[in-house]
Amino acid sequence: MSTRRKVLGGTLVAVLTGGAAGSVWLAGAARPDSEGSAGAEVPTETAEVTRGNVAERVQVNGAFGYGTAYPVVHLGEPGVLTAMTAPEIVVARGGRLYVVANQPVRLLYGGTPAYREFAFGMSDGPDVRQLERNLVALGHDPDDRLTVDGRFSRATAAAVRRWQAAWGLPVGQRTGTLPLGRVVFQPGAVRIKEAQATVGATARPDQPVVTVTSTKPVVTAQVTPERRRLVKVGDPVTITMAGTAPFPGTVLAIGRTATAAAQSSESGGAATASPFEVTISATAPAGAGDVDQAPVMVAVTRQTHQNVLTVPITALLARAGGGYQVRLETDRYVPVEPGLFDSTTGRVEVTGELTPAQRVKVPAAR
Structure with missing residues (x-):
């Protein structure tokens, strides 16, 4: 059995490549037993199967402003x-x-x-x-x-x-x-x-x-050393700021990190690695006003798949014996193979016997 793990927006998602796995749904979501009958039910609603684009992104916090004063x-x-x-x-x-x-x-x-x-x-x-x-x-x-x-x-x-x-x-x-x-x-x-x-x-x-x-607005963000390899100069990003629609940007520069000085001898702490500072070009949309140091969420796009079938991530259910499936509105279960997980849209690429406009069950919003 092997698994492939992806970090998406701070959530660790296990993508199966073989063997058994736990459900992607919230605890208590319905799933079939080995005979295909449903277990304990939770309230559900339906969502549409769509065809479109999905992107794998790394999400980090940042600040929109004009650089260092x-x-x-x-x-x-x-x-x-x-x-x-x-x-x-x-x-x-x-x-x-x-x-x-x-x-x-x-x-x-x-x-x-x-x-x-x-x-x-x-x-x-x-x-x-x-x-x-x-x-x-x-x-x-x-x-x-x-x-x-x-x-x-x-x-x-x-x-x-x-x-x-x-x-x-x-x-x-x-x-x-x-x-x-x-x-x-x-x-x-x-x-x-x-x-x-x-x-x-x-x-x-x-x-x-x-x-x-500077007169040119930028977004500055901190990326931890373990996530540094996921971000590179030239990566497109999507920036979300309160009161505006998401707007695009591009990674301009990634500063070097240095090992922070060891903590005081009294505390006996070990040296820690400083985060990398990432500078991103950005122009806020009209209506944002002249903001400086406004908090933003930055989603760095790692790869994009276009014109693929997608379902909400919460539609995925574990199959007995391994793999994933979705539950149609008709209560029929359809095996699927997940592809890219899009943490910004909350959707996942899937392949299987699905067609656009079908509806799958997802946990009901509370």
């Missing part, structure tokens, strides 16, 4: 914080993050942090190249005189003055220079998470003013 620190001179951009607002290239002493601190794209004043005559550098690339992208080099080469030229200064004019500054304040702290470089657009300082307080150098996140 990180701080933006103030780089300029100390000053009173006079305005903040509201939480959940997306700030794109050239947009305002916060305001110190009535001077907006603006976002530009780039991987090198701002670390000095931008002015004509400064030494060349990658930070200058980033600034020039942003000025061109913002449309402040209409005559194509600016060369993006990391050298702060007169054309660079002219583009800065055009940008300052777009802010609404009077002519006398369009200097063509940007003091340290006037711009912040980030890899791309950011979403405001929350303020780290209060309007009216003093913003000081190297202190966080606001925390931001």
